[in-house]
Amino acid sequence: MLSSAPFECPSGLLAHAQQHLPLKTAVVNAEKETVMTSAKLATEHNLIEPILVGDAGAINSIATAINWDIGKFTVVDAGSEIEAAKLSVGLARSGEVFALMKGHIHSETLMQEALQRKQGIRLKRRPSHAFYMTVPGNEQGICITDAVINVLPRVKQKIEIARNVIELMHALGTPKPRVAMISGTELLTPEMPSSMDAAEVVKAAESGALPGAEIAGPMSLDVAISEQAATIKGVNNAVAGKADVLLVPNLEAGEILFKQMVYSMSATAAGLVLGMKVPIMLTSRADPPEARLASAALASVYVAHRDL
Amino acid sequence: MLSSAPFECPSGLLAHAQQHLPLKTAVVNAEKETVMTSAKLATEHNLIEPILVGDAGAINSIATAINWDIGKFTVVDAGSEIEAAKLSVGLARSGEVFALMKGHIHSETLMQEALQRKQGIRLKRRPSHAFYMTVPGNEQGICITDAVINVLPRVKQKIEIARNVIELMHALGTPKPRVAMISGTELLTPEMPSSMDAAEVVKAAESGALPGAEIAGPMSLDVAISEQAATIKGVNNAVAGKADVLLVPNLEAGEILFKQMVYSMSATAAGLVLGMKVPIMLTSRADPPEARLASAALASVYVAHRDL
Numbered sequence: 001m002l003s004s005a006p007f008e009c010p011s012g013l014l015a016h017a018q019q020h021l022p023l024k025t026a027v028v029n030a031e032k033e034t035v036m037t038s039a040k041l042a043t044e045h046n047l048i049e050p051i052l053v054g055d056a057g058a059i060n061s062i063a064t065a066i067n068w069d070i071g072k073f074t075v076v077d078a079g080s081e082i083e084a085a086k087l088s089v090g091l092a093r094s095g096e097v098f099a100l101m102k103g104h105i106h107s108e109t110l111m112q113e114a115l116q117r118k119q120g121i122r123l124k125r126r127p128s129h130a131f132y133m134t135v136p137g138n139e140q141g142i143c144i145t146d147a148v149i150n151v152l153p154r155v156k157q158k159i160e161i162a163r164n165v166i167e168l169m170h171a172l173g174t175p176k177p178r179v180a181m182i183s184g185t186e187l188l189t190p191e192m193p194s195s196m197d198a199a200e201v202v203k204a205a206e207s208g209a210l211p212g213a214e215i216a217g218p219m220s221l222d223v224a225i226s227e228q229a230a231t232i233k234g235v236n237n238a239v240a241g242k243a244d245v246l247l248v249p250n251l252e253a254g255e256i257l258f259k260q261m262v263y264s265m266s267a268t269a270a271g272l273v274l275g276m277k278v279p280i281m282l283t284s285r286a287d288p289p290e291a292r293l294a295s296a297a298l299a300s301v302y303v304a305h306r307d308l
Numbered sequence: 309m310l311s312s313a314p315f316e317c318p319s320g321l322l323a324h325a326q327q328h329l330p331l332k333t334a335v336v337n338a339e340k341e342t343v344m345t346s347a348k349l350a351t352e353h354n355l356i357e358p359i360l361v362g363d364a365g366a367i368n369s370i371a372t373a374i375n376w377d378i379g380k381f382t383v384v385d386a387g388s389e390i391e392a393a394k395l396s397v398g399l400a401r402s403g404e405v406f407a408l409m410k411g412h413i414h415s416e417t418l419m420q421e422a423l424q425r426k427q428g429i430r431l432k433r434r435p436s437h438a439f440y441m442t443v444p445g446n447e448q449g450i451c452i453t454d455a456v457i458n459v460l461p462r463v464k465q466k467i468e469i470a471r472n473v474i475e476l477m478h479a480l481g482t483p484k485p486r487v488a489m490i491s492g493t494e495l496l497t498p499e500m501p502s503s504m505d506a507a508e509v510v511k512a513a514e515s516g517a518l519p520g521a522e523i524a525g526p527m528s529l530d531v532a533i534s535e536q537a538a539t540i541k542g543v544n545n546a547v548a549g550k551a552d553v554l555l556v557p558n559l560e561a562g563e564i565l566f567k568q569m570v571y572s573m574s575a576t577a578a579g580l581v582l583g584m585k586v587p588i589m590l591t592s593r594a595d596p597p598e599a600r601l602a603s604a605a606l607a608s609v610y611v612a613h614r615d616l
Contacts, residue, residue: 001443001533001573002533002534142309151499182560183560184459192459192560194560221563221564221567221571222567222570222571225310229571229594249560250560250561251492251500252491252492252502252557252558253563253564255492255528256490256529256561256564257564259529259530260569261568261572263529263533263534263537264568264569264572265309265572267309286540
């Protein structure tokens with residue numbers, strides 16, 4: 001049941017990002033070949049201007065091995081993955097870089113440093129993660145949030161997750177994104193807390209908490225993405241059948257959805273941590289280069305929009 | 309991102325079911341055309357011998373309208389959907405039927421009657437739901453459980469969900485099914501309770517609680533279904549990369565996974581409630597006829613195995 005179609009970095013997103021100057025980006029613990037190759041690719045596409053943080057000796061020898069002239073870029077020597085994280089977060093805090101790219105480091109380690117109250121890059125907002133998913137041959141993407149950071153968010157956190165993703169969608173050029181509050185049902189039932197949460201988020205949106213978007217739910221995935229399913233189930237609102245954003249009930253649901261799209265449809269998952277001083281491109285060891293490139297493009301578009 | 313490939317009832321499953329006598333099945337509130345059409349289809353494929361429960365007048369006139377001679381089948385008159393549920397569950401309790409097929413009735417209403425301690429068809433087991441998913445042109449299916457009944461099961465319930473689906477896999481001819489305990493991570497982390505649950509279920513299995521199966525986890529979806537992802541992530545066990553069963557962390561995660569497979573891959577979802585006196589074919593209004601037919605085939609195979 002696996003797709004064998006090649007992954008594609010969406011050309012529209014790439015072109016959009018390339019309208020802006022390369023994004024100054026700290027590559028956190030760059031000392032592995034896959035990381036260096038990703039950073040090289042993003043640099044060659046004019047998406048980032050890297051500062052390579054990690055074991056300087058290893059970084060320089062990998063650069064030679066992959067035939068990448070890094071003479072004009074800064075290399076910051078770090079003795080461990082934690083030190084690389086601290087130094088990279090410091091560069092973001094002081095305004096020397098405008099994005100972080102996860103290198104050879106555990107996400108938890110990087111996020112722990114980034115989230116430190118005093119030394120980190122928190123804002124007075126809740127950080128959340130969003131994937132911008134595209135499939136080969138189709139430039140129209142769909143967002144999944146939060147499949148990475150917030151494990152079991154409740155109403156208040158879901159409102160903040162929505163706010164973060166709405167900002168991202170605005171950056172992508174969708175002025176009024178359609179956000180589907182996904183649950184296992186269209187009915188309000190206390191036995192399924194995600195359905196109750198969804199209704200409360202919609203209510204908050206109706207009171208003005210989430211401007212610049214259409215929010216509806218609870219709805220199941222089929223109603224969100226298929227106009228036919230919405231019609232059969234008699235769900236008629238501005239979001240049903242044409243959602244731009246799937247706000248999932250919990251992390252595992254989002255994780256499964258995004259992975260299923262990657263493995264069954266060769267979807268490219270561009271992913272960012274949002275709502276912090278700078279976005280963080282979190283990639284997984286199993287991610288294809290196209291997803292890493294798309295994440296850098298997404299970060300560029302996001303930062304350019306925030307700076308306006 | 310929707311698939312336009314036609315749905316297929318897997319021919320292997322159909323042939324397997326047709327080795328057995330038609331399954332005596334109560335169709336619960338049959339008084340709608342889509343329900344009658346499904347029952348007719350399953351009858352014509354020798355999968356079921358229906359008892360049609362619901363408004364007898366409506367049932368007879370729909371039969372005429374869809375050109376189905378129901379003269380040799382029993383029609384049980386019922387004045388409401390609740391009465392239809394009560395009567396159908398009664399037929400199962402007394403051994404007159406060996407399966408229930410959901411008709412024009414809410415799943416909650418039907419399940420409420422079925423689950424009644426005294427009047428229902430409970431066993432001393434926890435009921436759970438399993439989908440047997442197949443994609444066009446591929447007879448090899450994969451099970452998703454539980455995407456319908458158990459909203460947020462913890463360890464004890466997950467062991468019972470596993471036991472039920474293992475029995476189903478045995479019925480399908482897989483003597484040692486590979487069950488993946490799905491989480492959002494391969495690591496054990498208290499911040500993601502599903503990962504801790506998964507490890508406990510695996511431990512129980514190692515102590516002999518779940519014979520006739522290979523159980524492993526926690527693992528994310530990609531590790532469960534892709535040998536390449538399992539290799540990249542260094543996960544090496546009997547299940548990784550070749551799972552027969554995806555035991556999902558919670559209902560919404562399973563719901564999203566099965567819907568995504570239906571809408572992006574034209575997967576056929578055959579679904580049954582397991583672990584009760586008789587299986588219940590639960591279908592949704594938006595299900596295609598192929599999924600209804602496959603559910604009847606699955607019920608037939610399941611009941612034949614249990615009777616051995």
